[in-house]
Amino acid sequence: MSRIHVSTTINGDDxxxxxxxxxxxxxxxxxxxxxxxxKEGCASGDCGACTVRLDGRLVCACLVLGxxxxxxxxxxxxxxxxxxxxxxxxxxxxxxxxxxxxxCTPGILVAAKDLLERNPDPTEEEVRYWLAGNLCRCxxxxxxxxxxLETAAEMRGAA
Amino acid sequence: xxxxxxxxVEQAVALLAADSGARVLAGGTDLxxxxxxxxxxxxxxxxxxHIDGMGEITQQADGGWRIGxxxxxxxxxxxxxxxxxYPGVVEGAELIGSTQVQGRCTMVGNLCNAGPAGDSVPALxxxxxxxxxxxxxxxxxxxxxHIPTAPGKTSLAKxxxxxxxxLPPRGARGGDAYLRFIPRTEMDIAVVGCAVNVILEEDGTxxxxxxxxxxxxxxxxxxxxxxxxxxxxxCDDAALAACAAAATAAATPIDDKRGTVAFRKDxxxxxxxxxxxxxxxxxxxx
Numbered sequence: 101m102s103r104i105h106v107s108t109t110i111n112g113d114d115x116x117x118x119x120x121x122x123x124x125x126x127x128x129x130x131x132x133x134x135x136x137x138x139k140e141g142c143a144s145g146d147c148g149a150c151t152v153r154l155d156g157r158l159v160c161a162c163l164v165l166g167x168x169x170x171x172x173x174x175x176x177x178x179x180x181x182x183x184x185x186x187x188x189x190x191x192x193x194x195x196x197x198x199x200x201x202x203x204c205t206p207g208i209l210v211a212a213k214d215l216l217e218r219n220p221d222p223t224e225e226e227v228r229y230w231l232a233g234n235l236c237r238c239x240x241x242x243x244x245x246x247x248x249l250e251t252a253a254e255m256r257g258a259a
Numbered sequence: 260x261x262x263x264x265x266x267x268v269e270q271a272v273a274l275l276a277a278d279s280g281a282r283v284l285a286g287g288t289d290l291x292x293x294x295x296x297x298x299x300x301x302x303x304x305x306x307x308x309h310i311d312g313m314g315e316i317t318q319q320a321d322g323g324w325r326i327g328x329x330x331x332x333x334x335x336x337x338x339x340x341x342x343x344x345y346p347g348v349v350e351g352a353e354l355i356g357s358t359q360v361q362g363r364c365t366m367v368g369n370l371c372n373a374g375p376a377g378d379s380v381p382a383l384x385x386x387x388x389x390x391x392x393x394x395x396x397x398x399x400x401x402x403x404x405h406i407p408t409a410p411g412k413t414s415l416a417k418x419x420x421x422x423x424x425x426l427p428p429r430g431a432r433g434g435d436a437y438l439r440f441i442p443r444t445e446m447d448i449a450v451v452g453c454a455v456n457v458i459l460e461e462d463g464t465x466x467x468x469x470x471x472x473x474x475x476x477x478x479x480x481x482x483x484x485x486x487x488x489x490x491x492x493x494c495d496d497a498a499l500a501a502c503a504a505a506a507t508a509a510a511t512p513i514d515d516k517r518g519t520v521a522f523r524k525d526x527x528x529x530x531x532x533x534x535x536x537x538x539x540x541x542x543x544x545x
Contacts, residue, residue: 104262121262121304122294144292148359157333157362163291164363165284167262168306211358232445233357 108169110135111179119166126150126161128169129176137177137206141235148234151207152176158214160233177206180213188258189213189251198247200238208234212248220256224249261303267310268393268422274305276395276418281305283420285313285329286363288356289372307420316341322428326366328421332379333361345426346541347435347454347534351382354439357446367421373407376474380407381454382437384479385469388426394419407478432459434541436534439473440526442517449474450518453506453530455538457489463543465489470502470531475510475523482509485531494539502535503528 103118110133119128126143129135129152141147143162150161153175161176180187189209192198199205208231215222215230222230227248228241236244263281265271275281280302284290293299307313313329316338324341332352335341342349355364355378366379367390383403390406392399395418403424406413415421435456441447452473460466470485485505492498507528514520 121260124291124295143295145288145356145360148357151359154362157331158359159362160359162295163288163360165262165287165291165304165306168284168287168308170264229445230358233359 104167106167106170108171109173111175117166121165121167123166124162125152125154125164125166125169125174128166129161129174135176135178139203139206141203146233146235147204147207148211148231149204149207151210151234153210153214158211175210177210180209187213188255189216189248192247192251192254193244196243196247196250198239198243204234204236204238208236208244212251215248216252216255220252222249222252260301263303263305264309265305265307268398271305271307271310271420272393272395272418274303275420278303279417283307283371285368286331286365288360288364289368307422310422312423319425319428322430324426326424326426328365328367328423330365331362332364332366333358335366336361344429344433345382345386345435347437347456347538348379348382348386348388348426351437351452351454352379354378354437354449366424370403370406370424371413371415371421373409373411373413373478375410375477375479376449376452377479378437378439378449378452378473380479381452381471381473382435382456383424383426383454384471384481385454385456386426386435387456387469388424390421391423391425392419393422398422400425404479404481409477430458432461432463432542432544433457434538434543436537436541438530438534438537440518440530448517451475451510451512451523451526451530453527453534455489455502455531455534457494457535457538457542459539459542463493465492465494465498465539468535470506470535472506472510472527472531475512475527480509480511482506482531484509489535489539494535499532499535503532506531 139149141149282301308329313327437454439449439452456469458467468486488501510527512523
């Protein structure tokens, strides 16, 4: 059977690919486009390791079909830094050691960036609820939550 | 497996009617999980989101709301007019899954999945919401209450799919609320859910009410006795107690690891009382 031709935008670049009807966006990103920053944890929308933005909205790439990206805009962790310049969240996650094994980190960074763009001054409770769909089995979350809050404060100060 | 992107309702109906193995895709948060788990093997996936109106929330000429079948629940929470009129419907929809799931999941998907514990369904039933069903014989409007028939089963016929939800005009003095019990604070399946919708007279007396329970029967329950306990009252303690007793009596839950029959019946009453109080306060607007 013929594969589906998809024209989409990923991190601002026009991208074309061919996929099967059952391929998820995560399959396409990782296996075809070598954008392996988005991780597959559960493949059922529970863990958030594959979090990307689709037309400006956070989604799990494992719960989107590759064919659905036609004509839409996808943002992944690979588009978060400006060239060599890390996003403040990325820089602070490293500096403040808000990660251990790192598998959940790309999804958490994408989700946290989206939160701070919508709400530059979230409460701790708001951060915890917003990131409830991003599971981390290493850190116990405390450093992650604190780093998001500290980065929010830093970004507000810089603005 | 084919992937179809019909541009009109008629095209979608034709695809669904011609192929009994075809499945509707809206938000995909249930469909893709089942697909990946191997529980279903559709011959075609019919993505309805390219059809006009599927992603729209629009206020109708009569003041009611029409919510397209492709509207993600997150978009409902961002719609100030809908939140003002139906805070209970929105809070139920916003309880489904995580932030990422909210970006995709839809109320119509939650309804047609026909899980007994679907969080967005009780508030729709309490509000007397209708869905528009398109099929080979045209369209029909059906009460939300009549869509689920058993766990995982709906009353939709071959070739039919739901295109939108309609919420009646809110009017000057109406309010609603949805509460659920879960053992944690987020991302869980309701052990009991309860929605209450009330419309008040000018003097604050309840003129009209709907009380719906989720997760305590094979399908959502509309509890007429609980609504009657509120009608004609100002939701005083005696009315709230009668409403709670009626909810407890109506619940027919199962025992499972998340709650016993006795616990679920009791919690049905507790949530009915609290949701009624909250809906009443919202309806009064003070």
